[in-house]
Amino acid sequence: MKKKFKLSFGLLSLAICSSASAEMIFPIPAIPQLNAEAYILMDAKSGEILAQYNAEQQRDPASLTKMMTSYVVGQALESGRIKNDDMVLVSKDAWATGNPALKGSSLMFLEVGKTVRVSDLNKGIIIQSGNDACIAMAEHVAGSQGAFVNLMNEYAKKIGLQHTHFETVHGLDAPGQYTTAKDMALLGQALIRDLPTEYAIYKEKEFTYNLSKPQLNRNGLLWDTSLNVDGIKTGHTAAAGYNLVASAVDGNTRLISAVLGGRTFKGREEESKKLLTWGFRFFETANPVKPNDPLVNKSVWYGDQNEVKLGSINGAYITVPKGRAADVKVQYSIDDYIYAPISKGTTVGKIQFLLDDKVINEQPLVALENVEETGFFGGIWDWIKLQFHKFFN
Structure with missing residues (x-):
């Protein structure tokens, strides 16, 4: 990983606010209070943390796990190990209605014995949050879910996710599976930085497969006209609460927010919007070199x-x-x-x-x-x- 010697945001604020700067039109107000168990706001380019609360508290990732599934898939595509037009045979484990573990969860609605393009499975993972799509893709990339999970954890170490461990390819609650708000922000940063082609899928608002009507992307901030949000991922289980990692751009500045343990489906969007709006209103990214x-x-x-x-x-x-x-x-x-x-x-x-x-x-x-x-x-x-x-x- 690229090493940087960076001061914390607290020192940054102190250095700026302690100087009686006439150029500052108004002081930077306090971080907004959010109704969530943990959160963080990061400048995606500089890596500076602008706001955080319980950011290193271990929590269930739920479908935020699919960000790492997508990262592994993106790396496999980037390296040429798999191709978008590869046809993947749907196994019994990836069968939407045949695997009891998938009952009641978000699905792409794959059918056993059918073949599906990698490009469609990838959209099923990112846009539809399909747990069945994750299983099918994991088996195609690594041969088995277990081998794919090992890849996920290897990449987690490489990216620098110090408080994250995966046990599943889809994020359904499992013993020993955990992450933090900070690690999910870092994972979002890695997706944006390392795999721009893969990340471009995250802004797509809908995808249709095996249904009469399209399934909508669960990230409601993609429809918010006051922010230029182009990703990233939602997640929810009973243990995790409502999670959302979001990223938006304003000029030269890209911010990433991670809200974990939100109270409601819409609440995670409202709290994420508070963070992003505050960040864009009072900060920007400089590129002096x-x-x-x-x-x-x-x-x-x-x-x-x-x-x-x-x-x-x-x-x-x-x-x-x-x-x-x-x-x-x-x-x-x-x-x-x-x-x-x-x-x-x-x-x-x-x-x-x-x-x-x-x-x-x-x-x-x-x-x-x-x-x-x-x-x-x-x-x-x-x-x-x-x-x-x-x-x-």
Whole structure:
């Protein structure tokens, strides 16, 4: 995972609010109180947490599990291990009316012995929240549900979900299965960042399969005209309550909210909307350092070139109060002399971002290119120059 040295939102708020800034039209108000067991609001690009409550409390994920099912499927499609036009044979376990475990749950209404395209199963998982579709896809990707669950947990570790464990491919309550609001926000961030083609399905409002009329996406915020919501996923069981992970975009800013343990079907939408509206009203994402855009060129010793470009490979994103993105200043520091060989992505120092002359965020300063070691005679000459440089500096 990409490492970032970030200050918490609490420090960010303190740094900003403690400076008597005339540019701030009004102060940032308190986080809205939500009627839910746990919640979090995250800037998807910077990773800054803007609001949280019981965000690391372990809870039942319910159908939020399907976000990880979708992530594994998306990775399989991305790598070419499966294709959208693959035909999948529906087994007895994936039979909508033949598996007692699926009785009364959300379904795509698959029929045993029939074949279904991967693309349709994927939509059945994401849009219809079909538990039967999850089973059919898991068997196609990994050979069995158990093997697929192992993939889910491996990806969870890779993404950095420290308080999540899956036992099912669909999210029906199971002993030992748990997650947190923070982990679900991180999973949503990974879907958006790593698998844009897969994530694009989450904004589709309906899908029809084996029924006379379409089934609607359960994420009611997709129809909300006051927010530009394009995902992500709902979930509900008796143990979990009403869950919703949502993401919306406003200009350069994308926010992700996760509300777990909501009281009602519509309540989870109302509480999520409160979080997202508050976030967009008072914050925005600044991008003061562009991806692979050199921030500075510095001398490199014993290299086959004299200088190396330094900056941020993925770009630097930070969260600031609304209207302050243009006021962010950037400074950097180098840890030591830079010696070849050096690989692209190697950290050589840090980038600091300042607002009102206060540091609000730090991120690594890295090499943007490879520099190979010079030959024998070039190395001797560099050694002589370096001794003079050290002596006079």
